[in-house]
Amino acid sequence: MSTSLAHWIAGARPRTLPAAVAPVLAGTGVAAYADAAVAWKAVLAAVVALALQVGVNYANDYSDGIRGTDDDRVGPLRLVGSGLASPGAVKAAAFGSFGVAAVAGLVLAATTAWWLVALGAVCVVAAWFYTGGRKPYGYLGLGEVMVFVFFGLVATVGTTYVQVGAFTADSLPAALYAGGGIGALACAILVANNLRDVPTDTVAGKRTLAVRLGERRTRWFYALLVLAPAVDFGVLAALTTPWVLLSLVFVLPAGGAAGIVLRGARGPALVPVLARTGIAELLAGVGLFAGFVIGA
Template identity: 70%
Template sequence: MAQWTAGARPRTLPAALAPVVAGVGVAAAEAASRGGGLDDLSPLRALLALVVSLALQVGVNYANDYSDGIRGTDDDRVGPMRLVGSGAATPGAVKRAAFLAFGVAAVAGLVLAALASWWLLVVGVLSVAAAWFYTGGATPYGYLGLGEVMVFVFFGLVAVVGTVFVLVESLPAAAWAAGTGIGALACAILVANNLRDIPTDTVAGKRTLAVRLGDARTRGLYVLLVALAAVAVVAVAATTSWWALLGLGFLAVAGPACRVVLGGATGPGLIPVLGSTGKAELVWALLVAVPLVLAT
């Protein structure tokens, strides 16, 4: 199962690191603006935030595999192998793996809430619910074209702003800008995944945003999200340090992916775009955060 979680779902594990990396960078800049520095940030809180992010990512991977598998959505899958759909694992085993990962996230989140603020418990409950009901439950919102909205909110804004908050206990403008950039690229991963799956999702009755928009407009949406991530770099730099503009280097990874998408690639031809976009998200975070940390 460990091998499967590394690349089979729309969001990859490298991308799950990005919100925490970006959050640490913004938190360092905020600490510096108060006359402090990196030493003012708690390594324990940063580590716990990372555990929450990774555990939620693994949990949503398994949860989506389970829910799509039992619905038959993956019966004619184009992308990488799915456990339930391929018969490689039983639905019960995959469901247990999902809830084990959610449990790890909950424990780490509980400790974070005790260290920072108890209102984070509400955020944690909503995050787990969003992860499960993306494809789970009687009316999964991922089947209604709302997946991108929730990914932007929870894997972008909530993940980045939450990381910044637990480290500096404030919500600076740069945190929202960074959350927007990370959220845009997180959405782009899902958009590319759903673009690839338009034919099979249409047959399965899965009305994703890509199915609703159609092929051409979905490709345009992918490029728009990459452009939004670039604008977000500028916004972070304007509210912290202009060294953060180095973050625009993520376009070296995202640019080729845009060319593939605009070039009309379909089916298996879009699979590399998922990995490239996940890498672009992590590169975005690193190239923004590292200069901010070094500038403290």
């Protein structure tokens, strides 16, 4: 898989990969505000988040590739669709990544609560069936729901829980608001990706939310997704500490990305939007973490 991995690293998806740690930063910040942050658990939560994101990328590459969805691709190179790697190798990479996430998650569950094992299993199943299986829900326009729930709410609240050790009246609302904002930005990445692929997805029969909404409404939906976290973080600051407003630094790259989208960019011109939105999500996570730590 060395050659395949090199091609994967050279693609566009790793430009948004660092954003996967944003919910971990946000959740750890909430834990720090509750004076309950545990560094090694935060590191393991980051391993889980990153491994799941890598696994999803490989799983999507495999499933879309064997279906022929990537045969006429506008975006960055895909391994299976381009023939650079065999479907079996990419599938093995996906499950290998899920395995790494499972090992790190088991350690967290063993030191926190065993019901987290079931939650982790649900996360892996959701990751695989996004584009895998006979009726992938990503082809039905439900991908954004999965991203918001698992890469926003679950990742943030879960990170807080494994450190605090309980759902408290102070930490749970803060984690939910933080996860909601992070989840919206994670959704925006997917929306930008699907907006770029509307023409090819339509031909391939992949009925993403962008295909269902159409380009015009998808562009406004993207703008809403990058605006909503600003309101969300404002409410969070009122509930916790004004220092949380440091997270609004995300508006700098997000605003530029929204401008590109609303001006009607198409195809390859939308690729920079993915990177900028990923940076926005990461900055939001860093800002939330810093704000909660200072506020504590």
